[in-house]
Amino acid sequence: MTDAPHLLIAWHSRTGGSEALADAAARGAATARLIAADAVTPADLHAAAGYLFVGPENLAALSGAMKEMFDRCYYPCLGRLEGRPYATIICAGSDGANAQRQLDRIATGWRLKRVADPVIVNTAAQTPEAICASKTIPAARLAEARDLGAALAEGLASGIF
Incomplete structure (x- = not known):
């Protein structure tokens, strides 16, 4: 990794949907650091110039x-971290709005600056079997995540954010 400002993509996934979206975003943002949520440290957050938080909605809330x-x-x-840019991707079985709201409240406490509209990918998983099943994210939504990652990385590199 170079000393250029980098994007931290922090993610969690239980059934693969959020992981696929985070991976796609990382492919778009060549200089991004992709770190699973359970491995993210305060030092990782301090070192990053901006953030993409990618996670699932669980029980109408941000995943544990x-x-x-x-x-x-x-x-x-x-x-x-005040003023640093952030964006979000929520992989939801229903609307994802509450998970998104929770994440935004946390980001507000850190005084982060949202630089892209929230992305909520609705898998429509509503039965126990569908909820627990591995998720396949449509190519168009993966491309959207890739483009978001690229835009965030470019915005950081060019000093837009």
């Missing part, structure tokens, strides 16, 4: 693993 990452890193990062 994503929430735990924020719980673990929140206070060590408080007052140290």
Whole structure:
């Protein structure tokens, strides 16, 4: 990795949907660091110039693993990330709005600046079997994630954000 400003893509996935979206975003953002939520440290957040948070909606809320990452890193990062850009991708079985709202409230506490509209990928998984099944994300939605990753990385590299 170079010393250029980099994008941190922090993700969690239980059934593969969010992981596929995070991977696609990382392919678009060649200089991004892709780190699973349970491995993200405050130092990773401090070192990054911007963030893409990718996670699933679980029980109409942000997944526990994503929430735990924020719980673990929140206070060590408080007052140290203000103004940095962020974007989000939520992989949802229904509308994903509450998970998105929770993530935005956390980002507001860190004083991050949203630089792209929220992306919510609705898999329409509504039965126990569909909810627990491995997810296949449509190519168009993966391309959207790739393009978001590319745009965030380019915005950081060019100093737009």
